Amino acid sequence: MEVEVKFRVDFEEMRKRIEGVGASFLREEVQEDVYFSVPLPELLRVRRIFNLGRAFLTHKLIADPGRNEEFDELEVEVSDFDTTVEILKRLGYEEDVVVRKRRLVYRLGDVTFELSEVEGLGGFLDIEVISDDVGKAKRVIWEVAEKLGLTEKDVEPRLYQELIREKMKGRA
Amino acid sequence: MEVEVKFRVDFEEMRKRIEGVGASFLREEVQEDVYFSVPLPELLRVRRIFNLGRAFLTHKLIADPGRNEEFDELEVEVSDFDTTVEILKRLGYEEDVVVRKRRLVYRLGDVTFELSEVEGLGGFLDIEVISDDVGKAKRVIWEVAEKLGLTEKDVEPRLYQELIREKMKGRA
Numbered sequence: 001m002e003v004e005v006k007f008r009v010d011f012e013e014m015r016k017r018i019e020g021v022g023a024s025f026l027r028e029e030v031q032e033d034v035y036f037s038v039p040l041p042e043l044l045r046v047r048r049i050f051n052l053g054r055a056f057l058t059h060k061l062i063a064d065p066g067r068n069e070e071f072d073e074l075e076v077e078v079s080d081f082d083t084t085v086e087i088l089k090r091l092g093y094e095e096d097v098v099v100r101k102r103r104l105v106y107r108l109g110d111v112t113f114e115l116s117e118v119e120g121l122g123g124f125l126d127i128e129v130i131s132d133d134v135g136k137a138k139r140v141i142w143e144v145a146e147k148l149g150l151t152e153k154d155v156e157p158r159l160y161q162e163l164i165r166e167k168m169k170g171r172a
Numbered sequence: 173m174e175v176e177v178k179f180r181v182d183f184e185e186m187r188k189r190i191e192g193v194g195a196s197f198l199r200e201e202v203q204e205d206v207y208f209s210v211p212l213p214e215l216l217r218v219r220r221i222f223n224l225g226r227a228f229l230t231h232k233l234i235a236d237p238g239r240n241e242e243f244d245e246l247e248v249e250v251s252d253f254d255t256t257v258e259i260l261k262r263l264g265y266e267e268d269v270v271v272r273k274r275r276l277v278y279r280l281g282d283v284t285f286e287l288s289e290v291e292g293l294g295g296f297l298d299i300e301v302i303s304d305d306v307g308k309a310k311r312v313i314w315e316v317a318e319k320l321g322l323t324e325k326d327v328e329p330r331l332y333q334e335l336i337r338e339k340m341k342g343r344a
Contacts, residue, residue: 046264056252058228059259074259078229079249087231087246091216 001063002071003137005145009116011123015104017148018125022108027052034085035161036093041065041157044093046080048062055081063074064157068159070134095162111144121148121163121171124156173235175309176300179326183287183295187276189320190285190297195278199224206257206270207333213237215331216265220253227253240331242306269333269340277335283316293335294330296340318328 019025030051036044041062048055055078064069078084089095099118106113114126127145129137145151156163185231191197202223208216213234220227229252235242261267272291277284286298298318301309317323326333 038263042262057256057259060264061262074262075254076255076259077251082249083246084229087229088230090214090233090246091210168298 002073007125009125026105029103034099036098042096082168179297181295195280196276201275207269209268271332275342
């Protein structure tokens with residue numbers, strides 16, 4: 001199980017704090033995520049990581065819909081982003097939402113930090129632990145979250161694609 | 173467009189003939205194809221090539237249903253066979269038919285020869301040309317087919333998964 005909590009943050013400030021707690025910088029990713037029209041609690045996504053020249057097909061099953069902190073995830077790397085998108089369209093799925101972000105990935109022990117600047121939405125930090133012990137994973141996540149000065153009020157329970165969709169509606 | 177004609181052949185005899193016309197041997201593939209339940213003229217397949225440690229996700233649209241010689245194909249390599257199968261199952265597709273074969277791939281000019289020993293079905297030769305000029309592609313295919321001693325009566329118009337399905341019904 002992928003357990004993660006998403007927080008709204010100031011990107012530059014949080015970057016300093018993450019480096020301040022001793023996390024190791026792993027990589028930068030410039031991502032474009034295409035989400036397809038499958039009903040929640042399922043997510044179907046093709047991700048392109050421009051700067052690394054890689055692409056991934058991902059299916060997530062949200063284990064705690066609404067809170068969106070527990071995901072049963074299946075992912076494969078694919079050799080071509082556009083062709084994968086085209087295959088899904090041919091199967092009848094429609095492009096729902098596109099999420100673009102710049103992401104810095106850090107690691108501290110079993111914890112992964114994904115610090116993102118999301119186009120149109122601002123800064124976010126996903127703190128993630130892969131574990132089948134959800135309770136323990138959440139304790140570990142909140143332990144480091146507190147060290148970073150984050151509290152319950154900083155939590156953003158909505159998915160990126162929900163935030164983008166709401167933003168698009170607001171504009172219309 | 174992928175244009176191909178499938179013939180029923182004797183594997184060993186045809187191997188000698190293909191080598192006799194000067195085709196270059198490219199590779200041997202030990203394949204397992206899982207076809208999923210999409211309605212014709214669409215095909216949805218995940219292929220594992222055991223001996224090369226590779227896997228592919230493929231969608232084909234049959235442009236000439238019934239004859240099955242013209243395919244509009246989209247294919248990506250995937251990093252993991254089992255996970256890809258699992259993603260499709262999660263999306264609601266059912267495993268329809270599994271086709272296992274040993275295949276020798278040869279090439280002569282623009283023509284690809286796929287000589288296969290299909291588990292439970294016997295020997296087959298697919299002669300393939302990638303071209304948007306279907307008429308020309310067929311002429312090229314039949315030119316080499318004749319050199320190999322093949323005629324219209326050797327043609328097998330049914331798809332491998334149709335042949336497997338018919339065989340399974342016969343047994344039931």
